[in-house]
Amino acid sequence: MGKVLIIGAGGVGTVVAHKVAQNMDVFTEIMLASRTKSKCDAIAKAIGGNKIQTAQVDADNVEDLKRLFNSFNPELVINVALPYQDLTIMDACLACGVNYLDTANYEPKEEAKYEYSWQWAYRERFKEAGLTAILGCGFDPGVTSVFTAYAAKHHFDEIHYLDIVDCNAGDHGKAFATNFNPEINIREVTQKGKYWEDGKWVETEPHAIHKPLNYPNIGPKESYVIYHEELESLVNNFPTLKRARFWMTFGQEYLTHLRVIQNIGMARIDPIVYNGVEIVPIQFLKAVLPDPGELGENYTGETSIGCRIKGIKDGKERTYYVYNNCSHEAAYKETGAQGVSYTTGVPATIGAIMFMKGLWHKPGVYNVEEFNPDPFMEQLNKQGLPWHELFDVDLEM
Numbered sequence: 001m002g003k004v005l006i007i008g009a010g011g012v013g014t015v016v017a018h019k020v021a022q023n024m025d026v027f028t029e030i031m032l033a034s035r036t037k038s039k040c041d042a043i044a045k046a047i048g049g050n051k052i053q054t055a056q057v058d059a060d061n062v063e064d065l066k067r068l069f070n071s072f073n074p075e076l077v078i079n080v081a082l083p084y085q086d087l088t089i090m091d092a093c094l095a096c097g098v099n100y101l102d103t104a105n106y107e108p109k110e111e112a113k114y115e116y117s118w119q120w121a122y123r124e125r126f127k128e129a130g131l132t133a134i135l136g137c138g139f140d141p142g143v144t145s146v147f148t149a150y151a152a153k154h155h156f157d158e159i160h161y162l163d164i165v166d167c168n169a170g171d172h173g174k175a176f177a178t179n180f181n182p183e184i185n186i187r188e189v190t191q192k193g194k195y196w197e198d199g200k201w202v203e204t205e206p207h208a209i210h211k212p213l214n215y216p217n218i219g220p221k222e223s224y225v226i227y228h229e230e231l232e233s234l235v236n237n238f239p240t241l242k243r244a245r246f247w248m249t250f251g252q253e254y255l256t257h258l259r260v261i262q263n264i265g266m267a268r269i270d271p272i273v274y275n276g277v278e279i280v281p282i283q284f285l286k287a288v289l290p291d292p293g294e295l296g297e298n299y300t301g302e303t304s305i306g307c308r309i310k311g312i313k314d315g316k317e318r319t320y321y322v323y324n325n326c327s328h329e330a331a332y333k334e335t336g337a338q339g340v341s342y343t344t345g346v347p348a349t350i351g352a353i354m355f356m357k358g359l360w361h362k363p364g365v366y367n368v369e370e371f372n373p374d375p376f377m378e379q380l381n382k383q384g385l386p387w388h389e390l391f392d393v394d395l396e397m
């Protein structure tokens, strides 16, 4: 039980606020803070019942964060602002004695570089302060990491091959839109592909490896190997892995738009001067693209994200597939946000519940697979993301 501060009032923040407010037996007081306070107020109003306090904060500014932390005194901060703010929020947590949880690893604004090194460097300081930092507690990273830990704990003696498969078979009716922050999303999917094999990273051209994979209740969808941040911590924490890959589905229309955006320079992250004003093309693009938080209303179809694992149990080879399917319409009906925000916000809330109940208390900085997966898996079924498992299946399907 304790006070929680949510930072970020986008699509994911909307879902976290709704889900936290549904668990008032765990969270004694809730504050939602973001750069634009009116967005927090609108979310608090939609939830109703005076359950949520709101505030303005610039999360790039440690002093501003400290002021807010000291006035509200939260036990835990759920960071669902942007990956750029991870380190400033962690600094403020250390200064004010607050625990920390996020859903995406730190990225410097000027370089699309995905690694945990910056945040892992805080481990000793969090340990000494007796504070817990839970990293990557969305769906992927997050649930996929917990799925892997659960499989390793209960179904395998050694896991050897891991394929994380992420399908969005939804239709939002727009020619082009991203499902979460466009700047963060486009930076992520246009980088080179990378996967782990035989003790080293193998790099590919973007989207070079692809094939149709069959998703439950959806069918075959063209899926592409891309680099995704949970691979870094998973290969560290499960050293028996011989290969670990991440697959994501993209439609042809999406890829064509992406190629054009890149070819004409609109995906650039370096500043250019336009009419005497410095602008970053990808930030300008974000301003004209549909707001992912507004996609929910007409979104149909579902997501399917899971882990396909091959390894050894009792000397025999075994295959295992654990996954969740989430309906965009059901997510919108419950929270006013689409499925991708929902599948990120629900796990962030569950991570916060794990912390508040003392089930995931470990001073230091940890990725989610380093905690006990069992109570988290139990909550997934209760909080709106039920999972299913299949044994001895053809993982190439």
Ligand code: NDP
Pocket (backbone or CB within 6 Å): 007, 008, 009, 010, 011, 012, 013, 033, 034, 035, 036, 039, 057, 058, 059, 060, 080, 081, 082, 083, 085, 103, 104, 136, 137, 138, 139, 140, 141, 142, 179, 180, 181, 182, 184, 292, 293, 340, 341, 343, 344
């Ligand atoms: P949005 O862009 O919709 O929302 C981001 C929010 O953060 C906005 O309210 C924005 O404020 C606020 N914000 C940005 N900068 C600051 C700042 N300096 N100070 C205070 N507030 C700030 O993003 P999403 O909700 O789609 O995504 C949120 C996070 O979730 C991202 O980090 C994303 O990478 C992560 N994510 C993780 C996934 C996973 O499965 N692990 C999947 C999808 C997303 P304003 O409204 O003023 O712009």
